[in-house]
Amino acid sequence: MDQDMTTAEPIPWTDTEEYKQNQKLWMNTTSEIFEKLSPYFPSEEWKMKEELYCEAADICTDKDKDLLQLQSISSFTDSNKKRELEEMRKFSIDKEFQALLQADNRRKANQKKKEFEDYLNTKDFEYYVQHTRDQISNPSIPPKKKKALSNLLKEAEQAKWTPKHKVDDDGTLLPDSPLPSPLPKITTKSPKSKSKAKQEAEQS
Numbered sequence: 771m772d773q774d775m776t777t778a779e780p781i782p783w784t785d786t787e788e789y790k791q792n793q794k795l796w797m798n799t800t801s802e803i804f805e806k807l808s809p810y811f812p813s814e815e816w817k818m819k820e821e822l823y824c825e826a827a828d829i830c831t832d833k834d835k836d837l838l839q840l841q842s843i844s845s846f847t848d849s850n851k852k853r854e855l856e857e858m859r860k861f862s863i864d865k866e867f868q869a870l871l872q873a874d875n876r877r878k879a880n881q882k883k884k885e886f887e888d889y890l891n892t893k894d895f896e897y898y899v900q901h902t903r904d905q906i907s908n909p910s911i912p913p914k915k916k917k918a919l920s921n922l923l924k925e926a927e928q929a930k931w932t933p934k935h936k937v938d939d940d941g942t943l944l945p946d947s948p949l950p951s952p953l954p955k956i957t958t959k960s961p962k963s964k965s966k967a968k969q970e971a972e973q974s
Contacts, residue, residue, distance in 0.1 A: 796827045800827040808820070
């Protein structure tokens with residue numbers, strides 16, 4: 771009968787009441803830190819940093835597997851000891867927050883670079899090639915530079931080269947890159963019609 775009886779699955783430690791109390795302790799400290807700093811955050815960064823602080827609290831709770839914070843704060847009667855424990859919690863949260871913030875900044879920088887490279891690939895390649903041809907036909911361009919530009923065009927034709935391969939690591943364009951795409955022309959009335967209207971107004 772003992773073999774036939776199904777043993778109940780153990781409750782995950784993250785679902786235990788002790789873990790939830792410990793998590794609340796970390797989250798309360800996080801909320802206290804964020805409440806003091808949030809007035810200094812730009813409005814566009816406020817939500818992002820709040821999410822990072824909450825994630826930092828979760829990481830600290832997960833690392834506190836022995837629930838030491840909860841056990842210690844319940845056993846301390848000395849106010850100095852409690853204050854020391856609070857400072858340790860704040861330091862741990864800030865450390866995790868800074869690591870998350872650096873990772874998020876790297877992710878955004880890589881995403882920005884990728885989007886810039888994709889923009890060059892999908893929109894400005896033909897404009898880039900035409901700009902290069904215009905430079906080659908420009909009499910003011912030195913012969914040495916014209917030769918380098920001609921080699922770039924040959925490379926583009928032979929190896930199906932795209933500007934993505936000519937972007938610096940920091941996302942900036944290499945030399946001989948095209949100017950920004952020109953804005954669409956705005957149709958306006960001709961100068962003659964304006965002067966004629968002005969004359970009629972003066973006569974009247």
